[in-house]
Structure formats: structure tokens, C-alpha cells
Amino acid sequence: MLFPRGTVPVAPDASLIRRTTSSDRRLSTRRPAGLTIIEIVVACTLLSAALVSIGILQTQVTRAQKSLNQRAQMRLAILNARELIGSWPPSQISAERIQALPIEPLDFEWPVALRWDVRVQSAPQPWSGHAIFLDLIWEDAGQTQSAGGLNFWVYIPPERAGDRDRLSGTREDQQP
Numbered sequence: 001m002l003f004p005r006g007t008v009p010v011a012p013d014a015s016l017i018r019r020t021t022s023s024d025r026r027l028s029t030r031r032p033a034g035l036t037i038i039e040i041v042v043a044c045t046l047l048s049a050a051l052v053s054i055g056i057l058q059t060q061v062t063r064a065q066k067s068l069n070q071r072a073q074m075r076l077a078i079l080n081a082r083e084l085i086g087s088w089p090p091s092q093i094s095a096e097r098i099q100a101l102p103i104e105p106l107d108f109e110w111p112v113a114l115r116w117d118v119r120v121q122s123a124p125q126p127w128s129g130h131a132i133f134l135d136l137i138w139e140d141a142g143q144t145q146s147a148g149g150l151n152f153w154v155y156i157p158p159e160r161a162g163d164r165d166r167l168s169g170t171r172e173d174q175q176p
Helices: 022-027 037-086 095-099 161-168
Strands: 115-123 129-140 143-146 150-155
Touching: 037 129, 037 150, 095 115
Parallel strands: none
Antiparallel strands: 115 129, 129 143, 129 150
16 A cells, blocks of 8 residues: 555554454354365375276276287188188098197296187089188187188189090090
């Protein structure tokens, strides 16, 4: 507060000064600085609930990631088996021979036994070949689980006339 020049400030009248009592302090709407114990307990409860939720989410994400990795490894094993089967002569392809294939070592520990699910069907003419379904399956909690499977064809080339004649010992131009 600024006073004009040449004036002297005067002390206020004592009757205008109001003294505060302890009852006035209780009625005041102004809160003291700091936290109450209830606020701290509520904050800790909310924080612990959030941390538990994050932990549950992390566990589920880890489990899903492990499952995806395992299925990817099984798909690679199926593709490797398909390449091996494709190198066999078509006459030697059978479901029994494929089921006897060893499952290649995978990069993870699997608690249950994996086995091949194989279906081999001969296709009629004009598409000469074998239709093959190949999959890895296992039992988990009483349910059959699958890696997804793979369908593919193995082509059986038709016999050429010259090869057939050479094998039988006859020729078309020879007269008996």
C-alpha cells in the first residue's frame, strides 16, 4: 500500500482487529497441507490393483507368445517332412511310412507326445498322383490339438510309351 507524500501511517483501531479462537479454526473451510491415512490407503489399493492387472496381462501375453512359437516350430517340422516325402518315389508313399517318420527335434520342451496325422489318397485320372494331408497332433486337457496341417499333391508322371516298351521287351513296330 502506498501512502501519499508527507503522510504518516496510522495504526489501526484495536476495535477493528478480530481475534481468532480455536472454534473458528475448526469451522474454517481451508484444509491443512498433507495427506490423510485414508487417502494413502486408497492410493495404495488402486496401485496394487493396477499392478496385479499388469501382471496377469503379462502372464497371458507370455503364454500366447510361447504357444505361437511352438506352433511355428511344428509348422517348420511339417514343411520339412513334406520336403522329405516329396523326394520319395511315388510308389513308396504310404500313410504308414509317413507316420513312421521321426519328428525332428524342436527348439522347445513339449509336455505331451506329438504324433503325425496322415491321410494319403490316390487321385484318379487325369490327375495321376497322391493327395496327402499331413499334420502334427497332440492331446491337451482331454482335447486334440493341431498344428494346422498341410495339404499337398505328389504327382505321378504317366509312363512314356518308350519306357513301357523297353520294360516289356516289345516294340510297336515289331510284328509277332
